[in-house]
Amino acid sequence: MMDQRAVVKVRIMGDEYTLRTEASAEHTKAVAEHVDRTIRAIMSGSTTMETQKAAILAALQITDDLFRERSALDGVTADMKQLASDIRPLLPPAKRGDEAGAA
Incomplete structure (x- = not known):
């Protein structure tokens, strides 16, 4: 069985990460850029926030966005079934x- 995962290098908060993923390089880079933008936006509101804390807050914000979108999708699906x-x-x-x- 061949491994279909690609190796993609991304940069988040100035640090480079090498990721193995089944997603396309473009998708993986877009995800990393979104994470980077979200962390930077959170950090821009505070001059003393640690990167780790900002990353956790970014994860919470991104997860909240995901849950809200899933809920909206569930609503649309229910409407279509009705x-x-x-x-x-x-x-x-x-x-x-x-x-x-x-x-």
């Missing part, structure tokens, strides 16, 4: 995709 359920009775029987329409 819409499909509402529309199904309006379709001709052959287009409903249920056994009653197929008979």
Whole structure:
């Protein structure tokens, strides 16, 4: 079995990291740039904040963003399922995709 992971070098807060990833180099670099920007934005609000503390706060902020997006996606998915359920009775029987329409 061949290893499909690529080695990608990224820079976060001036430090270089070598990452092994199955994602594309472009994606991995974009993720690292987002993390770097988030840490820098947090640190810009304080002249004395340690990098480690800023990294933890950035992780919390990024995770909060992820959870909010997942929740929004769940809402859209539920809305789409409800819409499909509402529309199904309006379709001709052959287009409903249920056994009653197929008979």
